[in-house]
Amino acid sequence: MDILVQTLADGLVIGAFYSLIALGYTMVFGIIKLLNFAHGDLYMLGAFVGYTLLSVLGGDSSGGGLMGILIVLLLTMVIVGVIGMGIERVAYRPLLLAPRLSILITAIGVSLFLENGSMIVWGAQYQVYPLQLSHDGISLLGAKITYVQIGLVFISALLMLGLHLFINRSLYGKAMRAIALDQTACHLMGIHVHKVIGLTFFIGASLAAGAGTMAGAYYGTVNFMMGFVIGLKAFTAAVLGGIGSIPGAMLGGLLLGMMETAGTFIFGGSWKDVVAFSLLIMILVLKPTGIMGEKVTERM
């Protein structure tokens, strides 16, 4: 029982990270049909910006106070969000009407640019986050769950709830949904399409950056290649949930996290990805649009 609860809790933490990153993939794909392969690198960038801010602000092993960490988190999200908007403006907007393949290649170029640029700025070695979070926690049905884990899942849930409300209740959210349906019609209706696309990139990038900073603080190390594998996994999560669907990305991330931990537990560490991806293929065979992907087919 305790191991079952512990495995679920572990899966929830990993899944929360996947979900936050998957949201950016799915939002960008939903609005301009682009697989933004540079998205995982925004997660990496978030981890590094958070690292730099914490180093500058002198966060120490005592944690620098919870408020300090939250301020760094928000600041990082804004900075990387603006970088995300900049990428859209410089690299993607000129290619918006070009064939999809051109913009896809551009995304790979941006990814390489961010990875190697970060390597030049922060170095190729592993950097250690300037704070150590406490291991204290509660015992739940025999499983040990730390306050940090609870905090991580709570902040992730808060961000996702905020995004959900923004998309469904606000005027800009309505504009995003409208552009996803028909860009040309939105132009004709006087919606400022580029501004809304820019906003989408801002939100996607800042969610990834939030995940990056939290992962940096939680795991303790950052490296310029850290966005690569997790970017692929988050992309998988987005496809699993149904790419283009926001609740789908959240669900896909959590599901992938759970499948991985369950796979590790039942079959062993080397089988983790085999199990997770076999399930992915099975789900896609049964439901090619992903779990919550009906909306995509409507849009096509």
Place this chain on the structure above:
Amino acid sequence: MKKWGSVIVAAMLTLTLTVAGCANQGSSTGGADASEILVGVILPVTGNNATDGKDMQNAIEMAVKKINDSGGVVGKKLKVEVADDGCDPQMATTAANKLVSQNVVAVVGGYCSGATLPSSGVFKNANIPMIVPAANSAKLPAQGYDTLFLINGLTPDQAQTAADYMAANQAKKVVLIHDNSAYAKDLADFAKASVEKSGGTVIAYEAINPEEKDFSALVTKIKGLQPDATYFTGYYAAGGLMVKQFKQKGVSGLFFAGDGSFSEDVIKIAGADNAEGLLITATPTAEFIEGAEAFTSDYKQTYNNLAPGPFSALSYNAVNLLADAIGRANSTDRDAIKKAIKETKDFKALGQTISFNAQNTLDNSNFAVLKVTGGKFTLAK
């Protein structure tokens, strides 16, 4: 156009020949006279591994100077001739042939196993004894060359060191984790054999993806198995995170890591508190070797406060071993030296006592267990 091309090629060829001719002349005038013993050194002094190669060269030159200052060997001075193998099989072959043509008496060197495999063959054909201070692929002794001697421990030795320490601490239930790299998997496989030979059981044999950061699922699983010891054979980046996550979940037993994790960074990544008590199997660097304080301070003094590299002490030992063998052979005849090296018995060197077994590798490996105490590595035994 075509004609011009061939003229240029001809001109370049002539130039190359002239330069090569000059180089040959240069080296023959720089060669050994009757009062010197010419020792070849083959190391990567350019390229990616140049730092370690340079550290080794420094230690070799230091040892030679010390020997010469105290009168040399059999009445002659040692003279070093360095060739660059660039850690590359082709460059290594060229470099080895160069040393053979310079008629060296013996060779010290070999850092990358990939480069040492071909160069050891060249020396075998010329019947030149070669003492290898660093390269330690099991493929090297498997060639069966009677001229090749390895004074660094091999992967099975490292696995045995870990298994012995576990057995000495009554750790019976052992978990092995590797990172899917060829090296780490090899070490884990050897460790499995060693643990089972010494009466332990491997209760889990796992692999992780070193590109990832979250090993919580695996750690939870291992915690449930309540191991007496866990041995991670991969590199420091994942090793540090693993140590941290083991401590956070409170997994029972000792935690070992292989020499891929022998780096200050493993303590930094895990956090000093979490790393406390971490055990590492490695060939100790000079600063952890008892009795090597003089070597370390001499080295720093000679080379502008530079700390010795990971293979400096071993390179220093290789030269001293060679000098000792030449002394015992009382001759610079290659067969005599080869025989004397082979007959080395309990030669006391920095951090190791050298005797050779049938494969010309160490009888007693130089692997040791290091323990993290107060945020620093210390010798555990």
